[in-house]
Amino acid sequence: MPELPEVETVCRTIRSVVLNKQIASCQVNYPRLLPKNDLDQFVRDIQGRVIVDLKRRGKYIIFDLDSDLQLIVHLRMTGQLLFCPDSNESVTKHTSAILYFTDGSQLRFVDQRKFGTFYLLRPEQWHRVTGLHTLGVEPLAKEFTVEKLKELVKRPRNIKSLLLDQKCIAGLGNIYVDESLFRTGIHPQRQANSLTDTEITKLHVNIIQVLQEAIASQGTTIKDYRTGSGDTGYFQNKLLVYGKAGEPCVNCNQIIEKIRVAGRGTHYCPNCQRWDQECEA
DNA sequence: AGCTGTACCTGCAGGC
DNA sequence: TGCCTGCAGGTACAGC
Numbered sequence: 001m002p003e004l005p006e007v008e009t010v011c012r013t014i015r016s017v018v019l020n021k022q023i024a025s026c027q028v029n030y031p032r033l034l035p036k037n038d039l040d041q042f043v044r045d046i047q048g049r050v051i052v053d054l055k056r057r058g059k060y061i062i063f064d065l066d067s068d069l070q071l072i073v074h075l076r077m078t079g080q081l082l083f084c085p086d087s088n089e090s091v092t093k094h095t096s097a098i099l100y101f102t103d104g105s106q107l108r109f110v111d112q113r114k115f116g117t118f119y120l121l122r123p124e125q126w127h128r129v130t131g132l133h134t135l136g137v138e139p140l141a142k143e144f145t146v147e148k149l150k151e152l153v154k155r156p157r158n159i160k161s162l163l164l165d166q167k168c169i170a171g172l173g174n175i176y177v178d179e180s181l182f183r184t185g186i187h188p189q190r191q192a193n194s195l196t197d198t199e200i201t202k203l204h205v206n207i208i209q210v211l212q213e214a215i216a217s218q219g220t221t222i223k224d225y226r227t228g229s230g231d232t233g234y235f236q237n238k239l240l241v242y243g244k245a246g247e248p249c250v251n252c253n254q255i256i257e258k259i260r261v262a263g264r265g266t267h268y269c270p271n272c273q274r275w276d277q278e279c280e281a
Numbered sequence: 282a283g284c285t286g287t288a289c290c291t292g293c294a295g296g297c
Numbered sequence: 298t299g300c301c302t303g304c305a306g307g308t309a310c311a312g313c
Binding site: 032076077078094111112113115155156157158161223262263 | 282283284285286289290291292293
Binding site: 002003006059074075076077078113115130131164166173174175176220222223224225242264265 | 304305306307308309310
């Protein structure tokens with residue numbers, strides 16, 4: 001489910017309603033949700049904490065708590081963070097955890113595939129979470145410049161796997177990589193270091209634009225993703241290649257193909273994204 | 282260093 | 298209808 005736009009939307013939709021709330025208690029129904037925390041200690045440590053800030057880094061959601069603690073949440077494939085103002089709302093089947101606030105409201109973590117993870121850490125303990133302390137540049141931050149992208153693509157590896165690599169750019173996933181490459185006219189199996197300066201410049205713009213547009217649409221709901229209010233996103237209506245295999249390309253009418261790249265289903269237009277194409281789109 | 286396969290889970294679609 | 302296979306928005310890890 002969640003890539004940068006979805007995680008950002010979840011943060012935005014729950015931020016105002018959880019800020020300054022105090023956690024009365026926490027119920028964990030699926031202990032493996034806490035790979036780096038002892039369950040009993042987690043429940044003990046989080047009890048009584050107040051949420052003082054909420055932010056996103058890559059696909060991680062970071063709750064700043066008082067006492068210098070952070071609750072760090074990764075939704076993985078199917079995780080949902082849902083704010084429930086009404087505690088009477090029935091608990092659904094895949095609810096892995098519930099944070100109970102002192103005012104009677106709740107924040108629930110629902111996760112059909114159970115890949116999602118919670119960590120309760122101090123900021124200096126980020127090194128304990130593989131993937132968190134190695135995150136690359138935030139694509140919507142000013143640090144993500146064309147020069148930065150040029151530097152990243154110097155390596156001899158395929159462009160799709162590079163864009164999916166969270167150590168390079170934090171937050172892109174399968175949907176937005178496919179969409180960015182389509183908008184730029186780059187074949188997903190091209191070697192990153194074969195991209196021309198023109199292509200890199202266009203790719204840089206397209207990555208930023210597709211992410212911004214997706215955030216404006218509250219993310220992409222293929223199946224499970226919901227905002228923090230339980231609503232679907234609607235960027236799925238604006239996708240151009242992801243999930244469009246067998247359909248005609250919006251630019252040229254050629255049939256969109258689906259192949260496997262970097263172990264992921266990959267959608268592209270064989271005409272607009274030619275293997276040997278350098279600067280057309 | 283990069284690539285591949287496997288693993289973690291559940292549910293769903295498609296083929297027979 | 299049921300069984301089986303493969304696949305899904307993510308990522309860590311082992312092994313080549």
